[in-house]
Amino acid sequence: MSYANAEELLAAIQPESGGTEVRDPATGEVVGRVAEATVAELDAAIDTARASQPGWDALGHEERKRLLNAAADNIEANAEALAELLSREQGKPLNGPNARFEVGGAAAWLRAATAYEVEPEVVVDDGETHAVKHYRALGVIGAIGPWNWPMMISIWQLAPSLRMGNTVVMKPSEYTPLSVLALGHVLNQVLPAGVLQVIAGGREVGERLAAHPEIDKVMFTGSTRTGKAIIRSSADTVKRLTLELGGNDAGVVLPDADPAAIAEGLFWGAFINTGQTCAALKRLYVPESIYDQVCQALVEVAAKMPMGPGLEEQNVLGPLQNKAQYEIVADLVKDAVDSGATVLLGANPDEQATGNFYPTTLIGDIDPGNRLVTEEQFGPALPIIKVKDVEEAIEHANALEVGLGASVWSADRAKAAEVASRLQAGTVWINSHGTIDPRVPFGGAKQSGYGLEFGLDGLKALAQPQIING
Ligand code: NAD
Numbered sequence: 467m468s469y470a471n472a473e474e475l476l477a478a479i480q481p482e483s484g485g486t487e488v489r490d491p492a493t494g495e496v497v498g499r500v501a502e503a504t505v506a507e508l509d510a511a512i513d514t515a516r517a518s519q520p521g522w523d524a525l526g527h528e529e530r531k532r533l534l535n536a537a538a539d540n541i542e543a544n545a546e547a548l549a550e551l552l553s554r555e556q557g558k559p560l561n562g563p564n565a566r567f568e569v570g571g572a573a574a575w576l577r578a579a580t581a582y583e584v585e586p587e588v589v590v591d592d593g594e595t596h597a598v599k600h601y602r603a604l605g606v607i608g609a610i611g612p613w614n615w616p617m618m619i620s621i622w623q624l625a626p627s628l629r630m631g632n633t634v635v636m637k638p639s640e641y642t643p644l645s646v647l648a649l650g651h652v653l654n655q656v657l658p659a660g661v662l663q664v665i666a667g668g669r670e671v672g673e674r675l676a677a678h679p680e681i682d683k684v685m686f687t688g689s690t691r692t693g694k695a696i697i698r699s700s701a702d703t704v705k706r707l708t709l710e711l712g713g714n715d716a717g718v719v720l721p722d723a724d725p726a727a728i729a730e731g732l733f734w735g736a737f738i739n740t741g742q743t744c745a746a747l748k749r750l751y752v753p754e755s756i757y758d759q760v761c762q763a764l765v766e767v768a769a770k771m772p773m774g775p776g777l778e779e780q781n782v783l784g785p786l787q788n789k790a791q792y793e794i795v796a797d798l799v800k801d802a803v804d805s806g807a808t809v810l811l812g813a814n815p816d817e818q819a820t821g822n823f824y825p826t827t828l829i830g831d832i833d834p835g836n837r838l839v840t841e842e843q844f845g846p847a848l849p850i851i852k853v854k855d856v857e858e859a860i861e862h863a864n865a866l867e868v869g870l871g872a873s874v875w876s877a878d879r880a881k882a883a884e885v886a887s888r889l890q891a892g893t894v895w896i897n898s899h900g901t902i903d904p905r906v907p908f909g910g911a912k913q914s915g916y917g918l919e920f921g922l923d924g925l926k927a928l929a930q931p932q933i934i935n936g
Pocket of ligand 1: 687712744842910914
């Protein structure tokens with residue numbers, strides 16, 4: 467069955483009465499209501515997931531692949547209703563690399579989880595020893611997600627889990643529960659009952675999921691602080707963890723780069739999803755020889771990108787998803803301006819405006835130690851730091867405790883690759899930033915987390931390796 471619009475989809479997932487109101491960050495209007503689960507309801511869902519797991523596993527890879535592809539078809543059949551709901555709840559515009567793009571990505575990543583064979587691997591076979599590595603299902607996976615890409619990241623967690631024969635209990639962010647409930651509803655029109663359950667709830671539900679003895683692995687995407695809490699609460703049961711945590715990605719421009727040619731790539735690297743992206747470019751290091759030209763080229767691109775309510779088709783930038791995040795961005799930019807940094811574009815938000823809109827902001831001549839540089843802003847404000855040479859840029863880039871992504875911008879690919887090899891980050895892009903691909907493994911370095919998602923590595927991360935020796 468496909469839904470014609472977000473209202474129809476909402477009617478299928480909302481409680482008949484009551485529930486917690488969820489508001490549109492662009493307008494303040496109520497989007498819908500959500501029934502938040504208690505810890506006892508979470509426990510019951512985990513029991514269901516445990517009971518459903520052997521049957522799901524027994525279906526085998528081919529049948530699970532068929533069902534997951536059918537579920538991806540159903541996302542596509544409901545794409546417009548899903549995108550509209552996502553736009554209203556999360557704030558991101560329909561167009562640009564935003565809501566429609568995210569729903570399309572959700573279908574694509576779900577299909578990608580069916581694109582690999584996970585065969586037993588003969589490790590040693592020398593006549594004396596015969597050792598074979600198999601990949602077994604782990605059991606029940608607890609998935610905990612953030613509010614910035616709620617549908618896409620849910621798929622990143624659930625698709626490889628289900629493919630490998632596990633069942634999933636998923637807790638969305640309390641800021642974007644409707645998007646994930648709607649996605650789960652669409653998937654569950656195809657999947658067998660009990661295999662995937664979305665349980666909306668607050669932090670206490672997340673804490674219980676991370677500590678529950680019947681959860682075998684936690685897939686977590688969110689802040690580094692919460693990631694550390696999950697490590698602690700999962701310790702007693704020695705759960706497997708994949709942690710995709712916060713980042714503060716550096717971009718390093720080399721002196722040979724052409725400012726006009728790289729400006730649009732730099733802009734979208736930093737401002738995708740209005741800056742609310744884990745692996746967005748969050749601090750840009752530019753050599754003094756081309757500093758003014760890069761700043762000017764970025765201002766030209768940024769100034770013409772329309773920001774506004776997500777359902778208005780012309781917009782490509784939206785509001786901050788929640789007021790708390792707005793306050794973080796406003797505070798960091800204020801700190802930078804107070805320190806004497808130059809406002810190249812933006813800042814000065816209209817405090818009377820409806821919605822959590824913070825203007826597209828570029829800050830130049832900023833001290834490398836300023837908080838806007840060293841803390842994760844997670845919003846539409848990019849600090850551009852002048853450096854004397856590439857050595858200084860590398861030193862600054864590697865100085866922080868996080869290392870999700872980074873990028874190098876140059877006309878010389880070989881030189882860029884050499885600089886990339888010296889950056890402490892899980893992914894280093896050359897002449898782009900944040901361009902992810904379901905075939906290419908993705909994961910953080912340092913305190914940006916551990917474990918890989920996507921591709922064959924991502925599937926193996928949802929399995930228990932078992933060696934059969936003899
Ligand atoms: P958050 O850590 O505040 O919340 C994430 C989820 O954890 C929510 O569902 C929340 O309810 C739950 N939670 C909170 N406390 C918990 C606890 N003690 N135990 C278990 N669960 C708990 O993160 P957020 O603000 O929603 O997301 C923004 C952050 O996520 C940013 O730092 C961003 O960089 C990061 N992020 C990382 C990636 C990545 O792939 N590395 C992707 C997206 C976002």
